[in-house]
Amino acid sequence: xxxxxxxxxxxxxxxxxxxxxxxxxxxxxxxxxxxxxxxxxxxxxxxxxxxxxxxxxxxxxxxxxxxxxxxxxxxxxxxxxxxxxxxxxxxxxxxxxxxxxxxxxxxxxxxxxxxxxxxxxxxxxxxxxxxxxxxxxxxxxxxxxxxxxxxxxxxxxxxxxxxxxxxxxxxxxxxxxxxx
Numbered sequence: 792x793x794x795x796x797x798x799x800x801x802x803x804x805x806x807x808x809x810x811x812x813x814x815x816x817x818x819x820x821x822x823x824x825x826x827x828x829x830x831x832x833x834x835x836x837x838x839x840x841x842x843x844x845x846x847x848x849x850x851x852x853x854x855x856x857x858x859x860x861x862x863x864x865x866x867x868x869x870x871x872x873x874x875x876x877x878x879x880x881x882x883x884x885x886x887x888x889x890x891x892x893x894x895x896x897x898x899x900x901x902x903x904x905x906x907x908x909x910x911x912x913x914x915x916x917x918x919x920x921x922x923x924x925x926x927x928x929x930x931x932x933x934x935x936x937x938x939x940x941x942x943x944x945x946x947x948x949x950x951x952x953x954x955x956x957x958x959x960x961x962x963x964x965x966x967x968x969x970x971x
Contacts, residue, residue: 807835810864812903853889873912
């Protein structure tokens with residue numbers, strides 16, 4: 792295994808329970824909460840998160856913004872807005888890769904050693920999980936290959952099936968079967 796492979800982890804569980812420097816929220820453009828991961832993060836972090844998010848004036852698709860973690864074990868929440876799947880020919884791959892890259896840039900700027908990502912855009916935004924996973928793992932591996940921080944990136948998957956897809960993709964990267 793390469794040094795990069797040791798810096799990428801896959802976890803099955805609730806991202807709101809992870810004691811990491813930053814968790815990434817799969818947010819909507821308003822940043823004011825929603826369903827899925829976004830709703831769980833807002834509920835767990837508490838009302839102070841909504842107050843801070845109101846001051847951020849939303850977020851564009853492919854970009855990311857930082858808030859405090861409030862009642863979460865994570866110090867920070869990096870809110871990123873993934874693309875809605877529209878068939879794959881509307882720039883979705885570039886926008887999704889940008890979500891991961893921008894989140895990592897913000898994490899590194901805040902000296903975050905540990906960051907956890909959900910499977911961005913694969914829920915209600917309908918991005919095909921296999922494609923989204925390849926983009927996520929590929930983009931993260933390139934970033935950490937060129938940067939000391941974050942030291943560890945965890946893909947936090949809600950279910951075992953998604954976690955297995957991430958494990959297979961990380962293994963393919965380690966064997967050189969996944970192009971970054």
